[in-house]
Amino acid sequence: EVVLTQSPGTLSLSPGERATLSCRASQSVSSSYLAWFQQKPGQAPRLLIYGASSRATGIPDRFSGSGSGTDFTLTISRLEPEDFAVYYCQQYGSLPQTFGQGTKVEIK
Amino acid sequence: QVQLVQSGAEVKKPGSSVRVSCEVSGDTFTSYAISWVRQAPGQGLEWMGRFIPILGIANYAQNFQGRVTITADKSTNTAYMELSSLRSEDTAVYYCARGAFMDVWGKGTTVTVSS
Numbered sequence: 001e002v003v004l005t006q007s008p009g010t011l012s013l014s015p016g017e018r019a020t021l022s023c024r025a026s027q028s029v030s031s032s033y034l035a036w037f038q039q040k041p042g043q044a045p046r047l048l049i050y051g052a053s054s055r056a057t058g059i060p061d062r063f064s065g066s067g068s069g070t071d072f073t074l075t076i077s078r079l080e081p082e083d084f085a086v087y088y089c090q091q092y093g094s095l096p097q098t099f100g101q102g103t104k105v106e107i108k
Numbered sequence: 109q110v111q112l113v114q115s116g117a118e119v120k121k122p123g124s125s126v127r128v129s130c131e132v133s134g135d136t137f138t139s140y141a142i143s144w145v146r147q148a149p150g151q152g153l154e155w156m157g158r159f160i161p162i163l164g165i166a167n168y169a170q171n172f173q174g175r176v177t178i179t180a181d182k183s184t185n186t187a188y189m190e191l192s193s194l195r196s197e198d199t200a201v202y203y204c205a206r207g208a209f210m211d212v213w214g215k216g217t218t219v220t221v222s223s
Contacts, residue, residue, distance in 0.1 A: 001170075035209040037153075044216055045145075045153065050209040057211075088153055092208045096169040097143065099153040 006100035012108040019076040021103045023089035030093030036074045037088045110135040112214035119220045125192040128217045130204030137185040138162040140207040144189045146200040194221045
């Protein structure tokens with residue numbers, strides 16, 4: 001199975017700063033089938049990015065995804081107060097689908 | 109718009125089974141796979157398996173093989189996830205989600221396993 005490793009575990013930043021989250025796969029992710037989710041306490045995850053770089057419906061353009069093969073990045077260009085949350089990457093190119101362990105973006 | 113409505117919270121005894129439902133509204137049920145993902149308290153997301161209605165097949169994560177059964181009833185646009193031989197470690201929120209990259213999620217069903 002494809003193991004996804006996210007780094008860092010926690011990112012402490014201030015509103016307005018840029019956030020860069022990493023997701024590394026143990027083997028190449030087929031066809032860049034890599035998604036990013038945001039999850040806030042007590043809520044279901046929300047899809048942000050699919051296909052490594054395509055924004056989901058209604059997602060602000062401050063969120064962007066990039067990468068291919070085994071290295072992927074989620075960038076939040078300028079953090080808004082509502083962006084402080086946990087972020088997960090997920091690959092859906094091969095079975096079993098797998099998630100990274102998450103990166104928490106917290107207010108500094 | 110598309111909604112996935114899940115059944116309510118459950119409290120179960122160790123060794124028993126639980127079945128969680130997920131009704132899809134606002135969309136053609138057979139168009140997408142339905143995945144099940146669970147999240148133990150304070151932990152990350154874990155994919156359990158999926159059902160592909162148009163093919164009538166299910167795929168499961170190795171961790172749950174033999175204990176989980178995912179099915180669907182096309183007449184009611186509802187998917188089901190049944191987990192058997194429950195243990196305390198199965199206490200979690202169980203989510204259903206639409207499609208390969210899970211663009212729509214249910215609100216989650218809390219399953220508590222306790223004697």
